[in-house]
Each structure stands twice: as C-alpha cells, then as structure tokens.
Amino acid sequence: MSQRWAFKHIVNYFMLGLTGLCALVTIGVLFFILGYLVYNGAASLHWSFFTNLPAPVGETGGGIANGIVGSGKVLLLATLIGIPIGFLGGVYLSEYGHPTTSFVIRYVTDLLNGVPSIVIGIVVWVLVVRRMGHFSTFAGGVALGIMMIPISVRSTEEFLQAVPQSLREAALALGASKWRAIATVVIPAAIRGIVSGTMLDLARVAGETAPLLFTALGSPFWSAGWNQPTATLPVMIFSYAISPYEDWHRQAWAGGFILLTGVLLVNIVARMTLARGIHIPR
Amino acid sequence: MTTASAVNKSALPPGRAQAFLKRLQAGEELAHAMAGTAAGAIFVITALVLYELITQSTLARQKFGWHFLFSSTWNPVTGDFGALPFIYGTVVTSILALLIAVPLGVGAATFLSELAPAKVSNALTFLIELLAAVPSVIYGLLGIFVLVPILQHSVVPALKAVLGALPIFAGAFYGVSYFSAGIILSVMILPFIISVSREVLLSVPRDQRDASLALGATHWQTTWRVVIPYASKGIMGSIFLALARALGETMAVTMVIGNTPQIKASLLAPGYSIAAVIANEFTEATGDLYLSALIELALVLFGVTFVLNGLARIMIMATGTKGTH
Amino acid sequence: MVKIDKASNVTKQPSQSLIQRLLLAAVAVASLAGVGSAALSVTGAGATFPYPMYSKWFNEYHKLHGDIEFNYQSIGSGGGIKQVTEGTVDFGASDGPMNDEQLQAFKAKRGCEALHFPTVLGADVPTYNIRGVTVDLNFTPEALAGIFLGKITKWNDPEIAKANPNVKLPNTDLIVVHRSDGSGTTYVWVDYLSKISPEWKSKVGVGTSVNWPVGLGGKGNEGVSGLVKQTENSVGYVELVYAIQNKLPYGQVKNLSGNFVKAELASVTAAAAGAAANMPADFRVSITNAPGKSAYPISSFTWLLVPSKISDASKKKAIVDFLHWMVGPGQKFAGDLAYAELPKQVAAQEEKAISKIQ
Numbered sequence: 014m015s016q017r018w019a020f021k022h023i024v025n026y027f028m029l030g031l032t033g034l035c036a037l038v039t040i041g042v043l044f045f046i047l048g049y050l051v052y053n054g055a056a057s058l059h060w061s062f063f064t065n066l067p068a069p070v071g072e073t074g075g076g077i078a079n080g081i082v083g084s085g086k087v088l089l090l091a092t093l094i095g096i097p098i099g100f101l102g103g104v105y106l107s108e109y110g111h112p113t114t115s116f117v118i119r120y121v122t123d124l125l126n127g128v129p130s131i132v133i134g135i136v137v138w139v140l141v142v143r144r145m146g147h148f149s150t151f152a153g154g155v156a157l158g159i160m161m162i163p164i165s166v167r168s169t170e171e172f173l174q175a176v177p178q179s180l181r182e183a184a185l186a187l188g189a190s191k192w193r194a195i196a197t198v199v200i201p202a203a204i205r206g207i208v209s210g211t212m213l214d215l216a217r218v219a220g221e222t223a224p225l226l227f228t229a230l231g232s233p234f235w236s237a238g239w240n241q242p243t244a245t246l247p248v249m250i251f252s253y254a255i256s257p258y259e260d261w262h263r264q265a266w267a268g269g270f271i272l273l274t275g276v277l278l279v280n281i282v283a284r285m286t287l288a289r290g291i292h293i294p295r
Numbered sequence: 296m297t298t299a300s301a302v303n304k305s306a307l308p309p310g311r312a313q314a315f316l317k318r319l320q321a322g323e324e325l326a327h328a329m330a331g332t333a334a335g336a337i338f339v340i341t342a343l344v345l346y347e348l349i350t351q352s353t354l355a356r357q358k359f360g361w362h363f364l365f366s367s368t369w370n371p372v373t374g375d376f377g378a379l380p381f382i383y384g385t386v387v388t389s390i391l392a393l394l395i396a397v398p399l400g401v402g403a404a405t406f407l408s409e410l411a412p413a414k415v416s417n418a419l420t421f422l423i424e425l426l427a428a429v430p431s432v433i434y435g436l437l438g439i440f441v442l443v444p445i446l447q448h449s450v451v452p453a454l455k456a457v458l459g460a461l462p463i464f465a466g467a468f469y470g471v472s473y474f475s476a477g478i479i480l481s482v483m484i485l486p487f488i489i490s491v492s493r494e495v496l497l498s499v500p501r502d503q504r505d506a507s508l509a510l511g512a513t514h515w516q517t518t519w520r521v522v523i524p525y526a527s528k529g530i531m532g533s534i535f536l537a538l539a540r541a542l543g544e545t546m547a548v549t550m551v552i553g554n555t556p557q558i559k560a561s562l563l564a565p566g567y568s569i570a571a572v573i574a575n576e577f578t579e580a581t582g583d584l585y586l587s588a589l590i591e592l593a594l595v596l597f598g599v600t601f602v603l604n605g606l607a608r609i610m611i612m613a614t615g616t617k618g619t620h
Numbered sequence: 621m622v623k624i625d626k627a628s629n630v631t632k633q634p635s636q637s638l639i640q641r642l643l644l645a646a647v648a649v650a651s652l653a654g655v656g657s658a659a660l661s662v663t664g665a666g667a668t669f670p671y672p673m674y675s676k677w678f679n680e681y682h683k684l685h686g687d688i689e690f691n692y693q694s695i696g697s698g699g700g701i702k703q704v705t706e707g708t709v710d711f712g713a714s715d716g717p718m719n720d721e722q723l724q725a726f727k728a729k730r731g732c733e734a735l736h737f738p739t740v741l742g743a744d745v746p747t748y749n750i751r752g753v754t755v756d757l758n759f760t761p762e763a764l765a766g767i768f769l770g771k772i773t774k775w776n777d778p779e780i781a782k783a784n785p786n787v788k789l790p791n792t793d794l795i796v797v798h799r800s801d802g803s804g805t806t807y808v809w810v811d812y813l814s815k816i817s818p819e820w821k822s823k824v825g826v827g828t829s830v831n832w833p834v835g836l837g838g839k840g841n842e843g844v845s846g847l848v849k850q851t852e853n854s855v856g857y858v859e860l861v862y863a864i865q866n867k868l869p870y871g872q873v874k875n876l877s878g879n880f881v882k883a884e885l886a887s888v889t890a891a892a893a894g895a896a897a898n899m900p901a902d903f904r905v906s907i908t909n910a911p912g913k914s915a916y917p918i919s920s921f922t923w924l925l926v927p928s929k930i931s932d933a934s935k936k937k938a939i940v941d942f943l944h945w946m947v948g949p950g951q952k953f954a955g956d957l958a959y960a961e962l963p964k965q966v967a968a969q970e971e972k973a974i975s976k977i978q
Contacts, residue, residue, distance in 0.1 A: 025513035029410060035402030036411070039485055040419060043426050049437060069676035070957055101333030109330050118334045120604060125341045126539035127600030129570040131577060132593045136347045147708055148663070159344075162337055164536060168491060171532045175498035192326035206494040209424070213490050216428035223431075223545060223574060230665065231693040233675065242663060242691060247430045251546075252694060254432050255840045256672060257865040269433045276428040280421055371802075372825035435839070439846045447850065469795065469851055471836055546839075554800030554837025565836050571800075575839060578696030579802025579828040581722060 047273065054266030062267060067233050067249070070258050077268050079235050081275070083150065083243035084219065087229055090154025090239070091161055091218055096211060098158075099165020103207075106166065107173035108195050119170075126163035133159055134224035142228060148242040153229025157218045164217065168210025172203040212280045219276050222247040246272045348594045354587035363591060369556045371576070376588035378595050380556040384473065384566040385599060388548065389541040391477030391562065392484055397534060399481070400488030401523070404530075407489070408496035409518055420493060427486040435550030438479045443470035443551060446478075451563065468563040471553035476568070479547050484537035491536065495529030496522060531611055535604065542600055545574035569596045662938055664692045666700020666713030669804050669859060670922045673740055673959050674713070677950050681942055688938045697804050698828060704925050705729050710935055712925035715742070715804020716811075716828060717904035732929035735976055736903045737943060738921040740951075741892050741960035743860040743883045744809045745870035745918070749848050750775060751790065757871040758783040758880045761909075761917075764873070765817035767855060768796060769824075770834035775853060783874070790853070797847045797856030800837025802828035808920040809857050812908035860888065861958045875917040876909055887916035888960035896965040903970070919960075929978045936977065943974045 051058075065076025102122070106115050137156040142148055176199050184194035200207070225231075230242035231249070246268055253265035355363065355376065366377025403423070407416045447470045458464050468474075499522050507517040523530070553565020554575065569592050580586050664674075671694035678690035695703070697714035704712030705726045718726070718734055726734040746759055763779045766772035772779055776789040799806045807828045814821040824830050836851075838844035841862040848856045848868075860883045863870050872880040881887050894912035895905060909917045926943070930936035947967045954961045962970070 021513050021516065025515040028515040028519070029406075032402040032406035033410065035399045036406040036419065038399060039403045039423055039426075039489065042482055042485075043422055046426070046429055046433070046437065049441070050433070067675075069679045070672045071676070072679075098333045098336050101330045102337050105330035105334040109327055114334070118337060120601075120608075121338050121341045123535055123539060123604045124597060124600055125337065125344065126536065127542045127596065127604075128344060129543040129545055129573060129593065129596065131545055131570070131574050132348070132590075132596075133344070135351075135577070135590075135593075136344050139347055139351075140343070142708055143706060159340055162340070163539070164487075166337065167532055167536055171491060171529045172494060172498070175495055175529060177500060190323055192322050195326070206498070209420075209490055209494055213424050213427055213486065216424055216486075217540075220428050220430035220433075226578070226693075226695050226699075230663070230691075230695075232691045233679070234659075234661075234689045234691065241661065242693070247432075248693075250430055251432045252671065254436060255668065255842060257841065257859070257862040258672065259865065261672075266433075269430060272430065273425055273428055277421065277425055280424065284421075368831070370831035371829040372827045372831065436842070439843065443846075444850055469836055469847075471838075471847065549800065549839045550843055554839065555835075567837075575801035575837075576829050577698075579698035579804075581698045581701055581719075581828065 047270070050266045050270040050273070054263050054268070054270050057260075057263045057267035058270070062264075063271070066235070067244075070256075070261065075264065077244075077246065077249055077264070077271070079232065079244040080246045080249040080268070081271070083229070083232075083236060084246040084272075084275075086150050086239070086243065087153040087157060087225070087245055088215065088219060090151065091157035092215065094154060094158030095161025095214070095218075096165055099162045099214075100169050100207070102162070102166040103169025103173060104195065104200075106170045108191075108199065118166075122163045122166045125159070126167075129223070130160060130221050131223035131226075134227040137224065138227040145240075147240070148228060148230035149240045150229055150236060150243045151239045153225050153243065153245065154239075156224040156228045157221060160218050160221065160224065161214050164214040165211060168213070169203075169207050172206030172210065173199060175206065176202045208284055212283060215279065216276045219272060220247055222251045246275075345594075345597065348590055348597060352587050352591035352594050354584055355591040356587075358584065359588075359591075363588075364595065367556070367558065369572070371580070371582075371585050374582075374584050376585075376591075378569070378592055380558050381567050381569040381572055381592060382595060382599060383558045384476075384552065384568040385542060385570070385596065386603075387473050387562070387566070388476045388480055388552065388568055389538060389603075391473065392480035392541045393534065393538060395478065395481035396484050396488055396537060400485050400533075400537075401492055401530060403485075404489045404492035404496055405518055405523070407493045409514070409522070416493075420490060423489050424486050426482070427490075429483075431483075431544065431546035434479055434483060434547035438475060438547060438551040439471075442478060443475055446470060446475055462560045463562045466559070466561045466563055469553070469565065471551050471565050472563050473552065473566045474562040476548045476552040476566075477562070479551055480541045480544055483544060483547060484540050487536045487540060488530075488533045491533035492526070492530045495526040495533070498529075499525045528611075531607070535607065538603065538607070539600065542596065542603070543570050545570040549575055569593070569599070659687050659689045660934055660938060661689045661691060662711070662935055663709045664690065664700075664711040664713060664924070665695050665703050665709045666692075666925070667697045667715045667804055667922055668694040669715050669742055669861075670713065670740055670959070672861070672957055673954060676953050676957060677942075677946060680950070680953065681945060684945075685938075685941075690938075690942065696802065697807075698802060700925065704734070704927070710930070711927075711939060713739075713923065714925060715920065715922045716807040717906075717923060718925065726927075730927055730929075732927050732978075735926045735928050735973070736923040737926060737946075737970055737973070738903050738923055738962060738966060739946060740954050740962065741888045741919055741921060742804075742808070743888045743891075743916055743919040743960075744805055744812075744857045745860050745863050745883045746855060746873065747845065747848055747858050747863060747868045747870045748855040749852060749869075751792075751852055753787060753789070754869075755787060756869070756882065757787065758874065759871050760874045761816035765813055765820050767794060768798070768813060768833070768835070769817070769820060770796070783880070792853045795851050795854040796832075796835030797838055797844050797851070797854050798832050798835045799844060799857075800839050801843075803840075804828065804920070804922065805841065805857070805859050806830065808908060808918060811906055811920075812918045815906075815909045860884075864958045873917050875913075875915050876911050877913040877915070879913055881914060881916045883916045883918070885955060885958070885960045887914050888919045889963055891915035891917070891919035892921065892960070892966060893963040896963050896969075899966060899969060901973075903966075903973070926977060928976055940974055940977055943977075944971065947971055947974075 062076045068075030141152040184198040232244045236243035250265045250268040253261040367379045368375045368377045451468045507521040549571035555565040556567045674692045700712035703709045776791045814826050838847040841858045844856045848854045872882045891910040894910040894915045895907040947970045951961045
C-alpha cells in the first residue's frame with residue numbers, strides 16, 4: 014500500500030516537473046528570439062529609428078516611422094473587419110446554431126484558416142485591388158481582416174462554450190431574454206478568454222507579409238488616407254532581410270523587435286481595459 | 296381600439312402588428328439575425344476564396360486533370376506540373392509539427408494553469424502569445440542561421456547514432472529537411488496551443504478538481520485524468536487552429552525545407568510543401584499556365600485541409616470525448 | 621445590466637465608458653489617415669535585384685524634385701510584369717525581358733506597347749565552400765554545366781581540376797545549391813548555361829524557375845549563401861552585389877574569348893559594351909556569354925517597363941524626366957552600391973528611345 018502511495022507521488026512530482034520544463038522550453042525559445050533580434054538589431058535601435066522615414070542604402074538615419082503608422086492603420090481596419098464577424102460568428106456557433114449549419118460553418122472556418130496567407134493576398138488582389146485599379150491601405154486591411162476571422166470565431170466559440178450552463182440558466186431564470194443573458198452574463202464570463210484569443214489573432218496577422226505584398230504594397234513615404242499604398246512593418250522587415258546589405262539586415266532585426274514590442278504593448282493595454290469580467294473561482 | 300372612432304391604420308389584425316414590433320424591440324430576432332449574418336458572411340467569404348481558386352486554376356485543371364495529384368514532375372519550362380511531392384511534404388511537416396508541439400504545448404499550458412501562480416501565469420502567457428507575432432521571415436532566418444547549424448552539428452548526429460537504423464532517419468543530412476521544417480513549424484504553432492489550452496484548462500470548474508482530490512488522487516492524477524479530459528474539446532479546438540497554421544505557413548518553411556520537389560521516406564531529406572512553392576514561385580511566375588498551376592496547388596491545399604479536418608473530426612466523434620456540455 | 625450580490629465575486633460590466641474610450645482611440649488613429657503630402661505619387665513594382673539601386677535613385681530624385689514621390693516596391697520580376705500589364709502600377713521592373721507572349725498580353729490589355737529601359741547591370745557568380753581551398757577557383761563553361769546537370773559529382777573531377785592546376789581539390793562529393801524561388805538571378809544563370817551547353821538547353825531550358833536536375837533549393841540569395849556557408853563542399857550561385865556586400869568567396873569564369881574573368885564592375889560593364897554594338901531597338905537582349913576579352917560571361921541588364929502611352933500628363937512628365945536623369949547623372953550612384961553602370965553607347969541609345977513615350 015505504501016509502495017503504491019510512494020509511486021504515485023513520485024509520478025506526481027515528475028510529471029508536474031515535466032510540465033514546468035515544457036513551459037521553460039517555450040519561454041526559452043521566446044527569449045532567445047527576442048535576444049537575437051536585439052543583439053543583431055541593437056545598432057539600429059535609437060529614437061530616430063521610430064521617427065524617420067526610410068533612407069536608401071549607405072545613408073544613415075533611416076527609420077521605419079511610416080511602417081509603424083501604416084501597420085497601425087492596416088491592423089485597425091483588419092480588426093474592425095475581422096473581429097466583429099468572427100466574434101458574432103462564434104456567438105452564433107455557441108449560443109444559437111443548428112446542428113447542420115453549425116457543423117458547416119465550423120468546417121468552413123477551419124478551411125479558411127488553412128488557406129496560405131499569400132493566397133488570401135492573391136484573392137483580395139483580384140477582388141479589391143484590380144477593381145480599384147491601384148494598391149491601397151484598404152485592400153491590406155481587408156486581406157488581414159479575412160485572416161483574422163477564423164481564429165476569432167474559433168476562440169470565441171471555445172470560450173463561450175466553456176461558460177457553465179448554470180450561468181445561462183440562472184440568467185434566464187431571473188427573467189432575462191436570451192440575447193440579454195448572452196450579452197450581459199455569458200460574454201462577460203468568457204471575456205478574458207475572448208480577449209486572449211483576439212490578442213493572439215492580432216499578433217498572428219501583425220507579422221504577416223505575404224498578403225500585404227499584393228494589397229497594401231509598400232511605400233518609402235507617408236501615405237495619406239486609405240486609398241494609397243502604404244508601408245507596413247512586416248513588408249519592410251522582409252525587404253530589408255532579403256537584401257544584400259548588412260545595415261539593412263540590422264534594420265530588419267530592429268524592426269522585428271519593434272513589431273514584437275508593439276504587439277506586446279497592445280496586448281497589455283487591451284487586457285487591462287477589457288478583462289474585468291466574471292472570474293469563475295477555481 | 297375599443298371605440299368605433301379609432302381607425303385602425305394597420306392592414307394587419309391589430310394584435311399581430313403590435314406583437315411583431317414588440318418582439319423586434321425585445322431584440323431577440325435581431326440578435327439572432329446579426330449572429331446568423333456573421334456566420335453567413337464567413338461562409339460567403341470562404342466560398343468566394345474557393346470560387347476564385349477554382350476559376351483561376353481552370354487552365355491547369357483542364358490540362359492535367361486528376362493526373363495533377365499523382366504526378367511528381369514540376370517543370371515550369373516545359374509546362375509540366377504535378378502536386379504529389381508538395382502534398383507529401385505538407386502532410387509530413389504538419390504532422391511532425393503537431394507531434395512536437397501538442398505534448399509540449401499542452402504540458403506548458405498545464406503548468407501555466409495548474410501550477411504557476413496567477414501573476415506569473417499571466418505574465419508568461421502574454422510573452423508566449425508574442426511568439427505568434429514573430430514575422431514568418433524572421434523565423435525563417437533564425438531557422439537557417441541558428442536551427443540548421445545546431446541540428447547539423449549536434450542534434451542529428453546524436454539522433455542518428457541512436458536511431459539511425461530507422462528509415463525515417465536514414466540518409467545524409469544537409470541541414471535543410473522535413474525535420475528542420477517540422478521543428479520550426481512546431482515553434483510557430485506552440486502559442487496557439489498553449490494560449491487556448493490554458494484558458495480552457497482554467498475554466499474547468501473547481502468542483503471537478505476538488506472531487507478528484509477528495510478521492511485521494513494526486514495533483515498530477517487529477518490533472519491527467521479529470522481536468523485534461525474535461526477540457527479536451529477545447530484542447531482539440533486549439534489543435535485545429537495550430538494545424539491550420541502549420542498547413543498554410545510559407546516563408547519560414549521555405550527557408551529550411553530544402554525546396555526539392557521529391558518524395559523521400561527519411562525526415563532528414565530535403566522536401567517541399569505546397570505553401571512554400573506558392574510563396575517561392577508566385578511573384579516571379581510568368582505565363583498563364585504556370586500561374587494557373589500554382590493556384591491549382593492552392594486549391595489542392597484547400598482539399599488537404601478539408602480531408603485532414605474531416606479525419607480529425609471523425610477521430611473526435613469516435614473517441615467520444617467527454618467534456619463541456 | 622446584471623448586478624449580482626458582491627459575495628459571488630461578479631463585477632459589473634464596464635461597457636459605457638469602454639465603448640467611449642475605444643471610439644476615441646479609433647478616431648485618433650483614423651485621423652492619422654489624413655497625414656500625408658499633396659505630392660504627385662508615381663508607383664512602380666517589380667524586380668528585387670535592383671531594389672537597392674532604385675530606392676537610392678528615387679530618394680535622390682525626390683531631393684531634387686520635392687513634389688514628386690516615386691514609390692518602388694520589390695515584389696519580384698513576374699509580379700512587376702503582371703502589375704504593369706494590369707495597370708495597377710504606373711511602371712514595372714524586371715530582370716528578364718518580357719517575352720513575346722507577355723508583350724502581346726500587355727498590348728491587348730493596355731492598348732499600347734511595353735517599352736524596356738535598361739537601368740543597371742548585374743551578374744551572377746559561382747560561390748563555393750570547400751574545405752582547405754581558400755583561393756579563387758576557375759570554372760570552365762563545361763564544368764559549370766556538368767556540375768548543375770549532375771554529371772560532375774566530385775570536386776577533383778578532371779574538368780574542374782584542369783582549370784585549376786595549382787589547387788589541391790579534394791576527392792569529395794559535390795553538393796549543388798540553387799535558388800528555389802523564381803528570380804532574375806536564376807534566369808541569367810540558366811540563360812548562360814543554355815547558351816554554352818546544348819544538353820542543358822534541351823534538358824532543362826531557361827526560365828525564372830526551372831526543373832533542376834540536382835541540388836538543394838535555397839530561398840533568395842541569403843538562402844543560397846547560407847546553405848553554401850553551412851554545407852561543406854557545396855557550390856551555388858548568387859548575385860554579384862550580394863557576394864561583394866557579404867564578402868563571399870567566388871570563382872572566375874572562362875569567357876567567350878577564353879580568359880578566366882572575375883566578376884566585378886568593370887568586367888560586367890565590358891560585357892554590356894560588347895553587346896552594345898548589336899543592341900536591338902527595344903533593348904530586349906541577353907548579354908550572357910558576351911564577346912570581349914575582359915567581359916564577364918554571366919552578366920545581365922535589368923529593365924524598367926514603361927507603357928508607351930501614359931494618359932496622366934503630370935505622371936508622364938515625371939517618368940520621362942526621371943528616365944533622362946537616370947541614364948545621365950543617375951548612373952554615378954551605381955558604383956557605390958556595387959551595380960555596374962550602363963555603357964555609354966547604351967545610355968545614348970536610351971536617351972533617344974525615351975521620346976517614344978507619348
């Protein structure tokens with residue numbers, strides 16, 4: 014009896030230790046990447062990098078200011094397009110829904126998620142850029158917005174499903190109509206997970222290059238409005254990284270670091286603002 | 296309504312109109328309609344993508360027919376195209392990535408949800424989610440300048456010493472290979488698995504854990520036998536997300552897979568994937584048949600995603616996972 | 621709004637002020653949309669090889685004409701040809717000239733001709749990594765063809781050895797590295813191989829992507845150079861600019877006149893000069909294996925693709941002015957970036973051709 018007792022406790026500590034190792038490995042990889050980016054891009058990281066426009070090779074003082082603003086605009090548009098559709102779609106699958114319809118929608122969402130980003134770029138090029146006759150920030154936003162939808166749907170659905178049925182029943186029992194119950198009880202209960210999913214989503218599309226190549230294109234200048242091609246961080250990083258020049262490589266690494274930091278900041282701000290829903294006690 | 300002088304303006308019987316307006320105001324239909332429209336929009340968008348893929352690939356489909364799926368030639372000069380090596384590479388690298396990332400990811404998620412204190416867990420999760428934001432091209436560059444040399448000089452020789460007899464580890468290793476691509480992919484899909492699994496694990500009701508512990512189970516036994524199975528549907532969901540990313544990943548894969556359209560049993564051999572060849576050749580492809588063949592490859596990837604998702608769903612239904620309502 | 625007893629740990633949903641805050645943030649960012657200049661914007665896209673050069677040129681030109689912004693993006697030669705044909709950009713750029721089929725398509729779609737204007741010169745060099753060999757190797761055309769066809773498999777093969785009598789070549793397997801992505805660099809390399817090897821021409825042919833008989837595929841110049849650096853006894857090809865900037869070892873190639881020439885700005889310009897005598901009117905010419913005793917045999921032009929009819933008058937003026945500047949004062953910026961200048965004869969011929977733009 015005590016042998017089995019000892020054994021199960023040994024296994025307990027061992028397995029729990031293993032999970033800690035898994036977490037450590039993952040964090041280790043992240044810190045390695047961050048460290049590599051800083052180490053290789055450090056020479057380029059100074060104040061003017063954030064405020065200047067790009068300079069051609071051989072000239073110092075180039076920056077990625079237009080890329081930062083351009084990425085901001087494109088991502089804002091993408092969020093405005095992708096998140097509402099994804100969120101409401103997730104609500105539909107979780108709260109409303111119909112066995113066949115839901116199955117089809119889920120399947121279709123997974124299909125959309127699996128489309129390579131360059132293909133989304135090509136499709137948006139045909140549907141938007143070619144029709145408009147030029148590249149634009151708008152087209153870039155549409156492309157990234159489409160990419161945001163599947164993850165948003167999936168994560169919204171998962172986290173809404175994880176809310177215990179008892180909460181819904183309690184709200185209904187108190188006289189709330191179905192949609193009120195969803196809007197004021199179920200969604201707030203799941204809001205932390207939904208925000209988490211949204212942040213993950215944003216992070217994923219923030220780094221996408223291929224769809225922007227054929228939609229927002231790029232620019233060494235500031236771009237006005239939504240109708241002109243615009244510089245974006247991932248495309249600039251890509252162009253610099255594949256160039257022959259050491260200086261541009263450093264700018265690519267520095268740009269990568271800035272992109273990650275930007276995503277982290279948005280992540281933190283969003284969570285602080287939104288995640289005050291119901292904490293289901295553990 | 297009771298006096299004769301009150302003329303009823305509505306053509307409908309008085310009760311029905313007011314009842315309809317009341318329902319509309321209550322918002323129930325509206326909410327349902329909004330959600331339904333969003334779901335419908337997703338369907339429409341995917342259908343649009345599929346439609347474009349079909350129309351743009353007509354030239355190639357008409358020329359090659361089903362033969363496209365079974366041919367191993369890829370010759371842009373003579374105009375002879377076949378998808379088999381790319382399908383093989385896509386499936387192999389994605390499965391390898393899942394095999395590495397799922398245990399690692401679920402393990403890390405378990406640690407973050409069960410063991411780590413809340414503040415530490417939140418901070419670490421923020422950071423792990425950052426991994427999803429690293430641009431693909433940076434993963435690729437790190438892959439070729441960091442991962443590949445490490446594999447070449449340390450990992451693979453050790454692996455071959457122990458497991459070299461197996462066909463999957465046979466042959467010479469040049470660094471770029473299915474193996475390297477699978478590893479890079481696994482890092483790229485980790486944040487999806489960890490983030491979603493952690494949230495789902497956190498939402499498992501406390502009374503489930505308490506009950507198990509009360510019965511004398513250790514923390515690990517509770518986690519392994521109660522919590523994870525309860526959350527398994529959500530974890531499977533995260534795996535779908537991860538799989539989809541692995542299938543469609545382009546830049547990082549193309550930098551470390553070797554870009555050789557061939558089919559080899561050994562994981563150490565160079566290969567190619569659908570997304571990689573599209574990314575490599577699309578911007579330079581000139582000629583309608585060439586472009587059409589690349590789009591047809593994208594269509595094939597659509598099909599591969601379709602099949603893999605179907606298999607996974609069947610698997611879930613067959614194992615009858617318990618879990619949330 | 622559901623308000624539940626504090627005891628059960630439920631907080632009120634902060635919806636009102638949150639929505640206000642989000643809207644404010646959105647408006648703030650959207651107002652950034654207004655930031656921009658009233659300058660004339662001309663967009664072009666295409667080849668990646670000359671991107672550093674073009675970015676320098678357009679930057680310098682902007683300094684001279686602050687009200688004109690040339691926006692050039694490198695999306696690949698094929699992308700450049702496609703976009704200029706569709707009309708989504710004002711001009712394109714390509715490392716390989718448009719073929720007849722593409723010219724036809726352009727004419728059909730845009731109702732005018734696609735004019736080619738050479739801008740600078742580039743070259744491909746064979747780079748290698750052999751243990752114990754630190755000198756520049758000599759490669760004959762037969763050696764290069766044999767290597768890339770997969771027929772020469774060892775470094776001490778007689779074909780390589782006889783051109784390098786003073787070098788001790790190891791008896792090891794040779795690993796070939798080529799480009800996996802379609803590119804002008806590949807186009808130039810296989811164009812050369814097709815000219816000097818009938819077997820290559822019939823077996824593999826010419827294109828921005830080909831069906832390579834052997835070898836690993838690296839993505840981009842950095843992919844190829846990375847693979848070569850990390851794989852002992854390997855050989856690959858990269859752009860000259862790339863090799864110079866990254867200090868890669870590369871060999872000499874025997875040219876048509878029988879001399880082993882190392883690729884550098886002078887020898888590349890010499891190749892173009894050799895071809896300048898027979899330059900066709902539309903500038904669509906291949907200068908690989910060019911005559912001239914100091915010519916480097918694997919050289920190539922890169923072109924800007926401009927429609928012969930430009931409806932927007934101000935854009936037309938800007939493009940025409942730029943082209944004149946480019947073949948004249950602009951050329952002096954090439955050397956610093958390791959691009960070879962256009963030979964004088966070609967530049968002169970181009971000056972006249974610019975007037976074809978209506």
